[in-house]
Structure formats: C-alpha cells, structure tokens
Amino acid sequence: xxxxxxxxxxxxxxxxxxxxxxxxxxxxxxxxxxxxxxxxxxxxxxxxxxxxxxxxxxxxxxxxxxxxxxxxxxxxxxxxxxxxxxxxxxxxxxxxxxxxxxxxxxxxxxxxxxxxxxxxxxxxxxxxxxxxxxxxxxxxxxxxxxxxxxxxxxxxxxxxxxxxxxxxxxxxxxxxxxxxxxxxxxxxxxxxxxxxxxxxxxxxxxxxxxxxxxxxxxxxxxxxxxxxxxxxxxxxxxxxxxxxxxxxxxxxxxxxxxxxxxxxxxxxxxxxxxxxxxxxxxxxxxxxxxxxxxxxx
Numbered sequence: 001x002x003x004x005x006x007x008x009x010x011x012x013x014x015x016x017x018x019x020x021x022x023x024x025x026x027x028x029x030x031x032x033x034x035x036x037x038x039x040x041x042x043x044x045x046x047x048x049x050x051x052x053x054x055x056x057x058x059x060x061x062x063x064x065x066x067x068x069x070x071x072x073x074x075x076x077x078x079x080x081x082x083x084x085x086x087x088x089x090x091x092x093x094x095x096x097x098x099x100x101x102x103x104x105x106x107x108x109x110x111x112x113x114x115x116x117x118x119x120x121x122x123x124x125x126x127x128x129x130x131x132x133x134x135x136x137x138x139x140x141x142x143x144x145x146x147x148x149x150x151x152x153x154x155x156x157x158x159x160x161x162x163x164x165x166x167x168x169x170x171x172x173x174x175x176x177x178x179x180x181x182x183x184x185x186x187x188x189x190x191x192x193x194x195x196x197x198x199x200x201x202x203x204x205x206x207x208x209x210x211x212x213x214x215x216x217x218x219x220x221x222x223x224x225x226x227x228x229x230x231x232x233x234x235x236x237x238x239x240x241x242x243x244x245x246x247x248x249x250x251x252x253x254x255x256x257x258x259x260x261x262x263x264x265x266x267x268x269x270x271x272x273x274x275x276x277x278x279x280x281x282x283x284x285x286x287x288x289x290x291x292x293x294x295x296x297x
Contacts (some may be wrong), residue, residue, distance in 0.1 A: 013245070057095060085183065189217050
C-alpha cells in the first residue's frame, strides 16, 4: 500500500512578536499562506514494525531528527499501534529557508498516515498532535491561509490572498530559527505589522493594500546576521516587485508581482546573484489539487 501527499511551502505575509512568554517562547501573531511549491511525501506500508525514511535531498536528516519521522513515531504512540512505515521525501522546498518545509512534511505525513491506516482523525486532532512536533505544523495540517497566534498553533482561517505571482529567493545558507529569536529584543521593535488590517485586506481581496501591509519583525534581526538577505530584498525592489518581505526567520525573501512577465524578468535578473530562485503562483487555499495528492495504490 502506498499513499502520496503534497506538502506545500508557506510564506508569512506578516510576522509579529508581542512579548516573551514564561515558557521561553515568544507570543506570536502572523498571517500565513501557502504557495504553489511542494514537497511530495510517499508513505509505504512495511511488514516489519520499523520506521525508516529517505529523502532526495542530502541536506535533511534521514532519521529521528527529521520532523516527518517524528510525526510517524508520535502518531503511532498516540494511537497505540506498531505498524511499520517507510517515508520517502521528494524534496523541492529549500531547507532551513523560513518556508516551513520540514513542518509541511510532518503535516503531510500525519495526513497521509491518517488515510493509509484508516484512523479517521479530524484535522483538529491531527493539528493537536502536530503542535507537539513544531509550531508551524498545525497550520500546515490545515494549509490555506490563516492568522496564527500563540506559538503558531492557534489558527483563525482567512480567505486566500488575491491571485498573484510569488518569486522566492534563498541565499546559499540556512538560518537557525532559535538563533534569530534569541537575538530578537521585543521591547526594541520599531514597527509592528498590522495583522488585523492584513486580514481585512485579504477579506476584501485588496492586492495593493496587502502589499503595503507586508511586515516581519524578524527581518531586521536576520539581516543583521546575514547581509545578503537585505541585498536580495533591495534587488527585488529594484527589479520591479510590488512588495518584498523575508519569510519566517529567513533567509528566503519573497516578492509579490501581479504580472507573470514581470515575475519571470525578476527571476532571470536574480539568477547568478542568488543560489535558489523560484517563480510560483500564490496558493492560499487547501485546494482539491492538494487533496488529490493523497492516493492509495
């Protein structure tokens, strides 16, 4: 038996840190949405009770450090079963990029095993399990577009953003989310994103307002650590992007563009300057094409 699941990347239209909590985490408020860039997770039943994992990318761990592996282990513990599984990750989302690739792989694994094993768990139940794995996993279980609060696990669904093109550019290095948050001084944040206004722009499908409201309080922190992030953002603006922002803790920078022709020109201009560049459509909704990615053979 085989189940295959698509795992889409996410971007942050806003990312705000309100204060540092007693548990050491930051209280967050973000607007997150998905883009048309996917990993593919293939799940194979095994006769043995072991869990194994392989990936097309040598940049991701292929053992218990992998979030997809941890998702399978945790789901088995919660359900109380010992069925074996082999996880194969066809990796397309850049690693350590601020695009929730690992979290999306974990969420896809939970959704796929739920189907493969006939568990009948709801998205809410899967998201609660995912929250024990990583802060972005609950959003990735639901996918689509949402305000995320708390550590990222408290979700309020939103309409998808207006249709547009998204250019993603990642430098040749990753970023440690823990390092970025460790350097963040909440009391010194100069400007907080307008989360509710961004949500209203999405409800009104107001592209221009959405672009003006892009904001991420982690961006200055990561730029101070890695000056190439700021250079990429500057180049994207010079090349004619409507709006530019770093996603998550970075280092990936994304540009929003209405016209495909201009998006393609920006991609061509960035090639040679940046290690990984992608031109994709905004997704923003858990579409049938994503659900069709789950299949049993």
